[in-house]
Amino acid sequence: MSARRLILAALLALALLVPATASAAPSLSASFSPNKLKTATTITLGFNVGMTPEPLTGVELHLPRGVTAGFNTLGLETCDAAQLEARGTGACPRDSLVGRGKGLVSVPVGSEQVFEPLAVTVFMAPAVKETTTMLFYINGTDPVISQLVFHGTMVGDAAPFGTLIGTDIPPVAGLPGSPAAALVSMTVELGPKNLRYTKKEHGKTVSFEPEGFDVPASCPAGGFPFAGAFTYADGSHESATTKTPCP
Amino acid sequence: MSKMKKVALLVACVALCLAVSGEMAGLADAHKGKTITLQETAKLNLIKNEVDFHEAVGTATGTFDGKVRLRINVETASKMIARFATRGPKGGLIGSGIANYTVSGSILRFSGTSTITGGTGNYETAHGHGIHIEGVMNRLKETMTMKFEGTMST
Numbered sequence: 001m002s003a004r005r006l007i008l009a010a011l012l013a014l015a016l017l018v019p020a021t022a023s024a025a026p027s028l029s030a031s032f033s034p035n036k037l038k039t040a041t042t043i044t045l046g047f048n049v050g051m052t053p054e055p056l057t058g059v060e061l062h063l064p065r066g067v068t069a070g071f072n073t074l075g076l077e078t079c080d081a082a083q084l085e086a087r088g089t090g091a092c093p094r095d096s097l098v099g100r101g102k103g104l105v106s107v108p109v110g111s112e113q114v115f116e117p118l119a120v121t122v123f124m125a126p127a128v129k130e131t132t133t134m135l136f137y138i139n140g141t142d143p144v145i146s147q148l149v150f151h152g153t154m155v156g157d158a159a160p161f162g163t164l165i166g167t168d169i170p171p172v173a174g175l176p177g178s179p180a181a182a183l184v185s186m187t188v189e190l191g192p193k194n195l196r197y198t199k200k201e202h203g204k205t206v207s208f209e210p211e212g213f214d215v216p217a218s219c220p221a222g223g224f225p226f227a228g229a230f231t232y233a234d235g236s237h238e239s240a241t242t243k244t245p246c247p
Numbered sequence: 248m249s250k251m252k253k254v255a256l257l258v259a260c261v262a263l264c265l266a267v268s269g270e271m272a273g274l275a276d277a278h279k280g281k282t283i284t285l286q287e288t289a290k291l292n293l294i295k296n297e298v299d300f301h302e303a304v305g306t307a308t309g310t311f312d313g314k315v316r317l318r319i320n321v322e323t324a325s326k327m328i329a330r331f332a333t334r335g336p337k338g339g340l341i342g343s344g345i346a347n348y349t350v351s352g353s354i355l356r357f358s359g360t361s362t363i364t365g366g367t368g369n370y371e372t373a374h375g376h377g378i379h380i381e382g383v384m385n386r387l388k389e390t391m392t393m394k395f396e397g398t399m400s401t
Contacts, residue, residue: 038297038298038299039298040298063324065323066298066299066321068321068323068324069324069350070321070324070325070327070348070350070355070386071296071301071319071321071355071384071386072386073386073387075350075352076352076353076386076387077352077353078351078352096352124350124351124352126351126352127349127350127351127356130347130349130356131325131349132324132325132349132350132351133351154324154325154350155323155324155325156322156323156324156325156326156347157323157324162322162323162324163323163324164324199387214298215298216298216299217298217299
């Protein structure tokens with residue numbers, strides 16, 4: 001049996017173990033850690049669009065007013081997209097790492113769908129056209145995704161939000177002769193715990209933990225609002241909202 | 248001292264005081280109704296980096312030389328509001344500004360416009376609108392350089 005057939009057989013077996021996600025409204029999750037007012041925090045953001053007729057091509061995540069990181073120390077260096085594509089995460093300076101996470105891509109295999117797990121790493125990139133920019137590096141296993149790199153932007157947003165993170169998800173080719181694969185879900189920690197950067201102090205290199213996003217000094221009634229907007233290959237849109245409880 | 252001499256001295260003092268105050272008023276008046284081209288460069292250090300505000304102090308050189316204090320509130324991921332106060336030998340300026348900002352690694356760049364709303368000393372009637380501000384902040388070193396360019400009136 002060829003190696004490719006072995007891989008497909010393994011993936012089909014995996015598909016039997018991973019429950020298929022029925023087509024349903026997309027969901028959004030968000031949390032702060034620590035969940036304390038007036039503190040720098042790790043934000044965990046996640047979405048799940050389930051099994052959709054068309055692949056996901058764009059995601060916009062709206063973060064609450066006051067949740068920003070511009071004056072903190074997250075992402076003090078930048079990573080070059082071409083270098084990241086060519087050489088992987090080792091090409092990026094340590095101090096450009098701003099997030100880590102995981103995801104799932106759905107791969108059509110005959111009449112079945114198999115799910116390929118992904119590792120997600122987020123880096124600070126050089127600003128593009130006066131816009132704060134990040135790089136999302138997706139690392140999967142055969143047979144569909146090996147590595148995928150796409151840009152995300154971070155700009156201001158209208159109340160009750162203050163930060164808009166937007167990404168355009170490139171198409172993911174499926175298996176030969178099969179429809180395109182589709183990103184189903186992703187969860188990312190921005191400003192992750194145990195992240196260490198280095199700096200020079202009095203001629204010595206010292207390690208420090210960069211500050212992540214700020215939790216504002218006050219919480220709106222009902223909790224901090226988050227929203228997600230999802231765009232699909234056929235131009236259709238869906239949205240989801242969630243709130244994190246006030247500390 | 249004779250009574251006549253005391254009265255003469257008193258009259259001379261009053262006359263001198265009136266002359267000096269008239270001169271001072273003249274000086275103050277000399278600064279009123281003037282349009283001044285403002286070109287300032289300020290170098291600041293962040294002294295407070297709180298979640299809800301940031302404060303920086305430093306020195307300004309250019310049209311006026313003096314001390315600068317800046318208080319910044321971050322509105323969104325790309326907009327900030329700042330209030331500033333300057334202090335020099337002849338007075339100071341007070342104002343506020345709005346700027347858009349972008350982050351690229353350790354560098355935060357901002358640009359926008361400011362308004363001078365008042366002042367102290369020779370500049371107590373100072374006002375100005377649409378004064379361009381732009382600058383760069385090093386997020387690791389917590390240092391900032393900014394420029395003010397425009398016109399103000401006193």
